Amino acid sequence: xxxxxxxxxxxxxxxxxxxxxxxxxxxxxxxxxxxxxxxxxxxxxxxxxxxxxxxxxxxxxxxxxxxxxxxxxxxxxxxxxxxxxxxxxxxxxxxxxxxxxxxxxxxxxxxxxxxxxxxxxxxxxxxxxxxxxxxxxxxxxxxxxxxxxxxxxxxxxxx
Numbered sequence: 001x002x003x004x005x006x007x008x009x010x011x012x013x014x015x016x017x018x019x020x021x022x023x024x025x026x027x028x029x030x031x032x033x034x035x036x037x038x039x040x041x042x043x044x045x046x047x048x049x050x051x052x053x054x055x056x057x058x059x060x061x062x063x064x065x066x067x068x069x070x071x072x073x074x075x076x077x078x079x080x081x082x083x084x085x086x087x088x089x090x091x092x093x094x095x096x097x098x099x100x101x102x103x104x105x106x107x108x109x110x111x112x113x114x115x116x117x118x119x120x121x122x123x124x125x126x127x128x129x130x131x132x133x134x135x136x137x138x139x140x141x142x143x144x145x146x147x148x149x150x151x152x153x154x155x156x157x158x159x
């Protein structure tokens with residue numbers, strides 16, 4: 001979900017694990033030479049095509065934490081690519097907390113309508129559950145979320 005903390009958690013987790021950090025949206029902006037809102041002006045379909053190409057390339061990394069956009073689950077190929085060499089975590093943060101904290105000004109899918117996030121949640125929740133290897137219940141503390149992920153990795157002997 002947008003605003004769940006994927007990027008913040010991913011940066012800290014990557015540093016802790018001694019891995020590279022990749023933010024898919026930032027990667028798309030770099031490759032396209034445009035911001036995400038500028039890309040969305042060309043249509044969501046165009047953005048999703050760029051996102052699929054970015055996921056295909058970034059998922060080849062073996063020593064990286066990858067933070068995706070919330071819509072990555074809309075295409076099964078994205079998830080298959082991500083799962084091929086890695087684990088997928090669903091950071092499940094209460095929607096009320098997301099609504100309270102999120103800045104929608106640079107989030108084209110929310111189109112300056114905070115209520116749209118509830119619709120996205122309803123549309124995507126089951127996909128997040130379906131494609132994730134692990135679900136991490138998250139509150140507002142980023143470090144608690146990072147610690148929960150590390151605990152899962154340790155318990156499953158990934159570390």
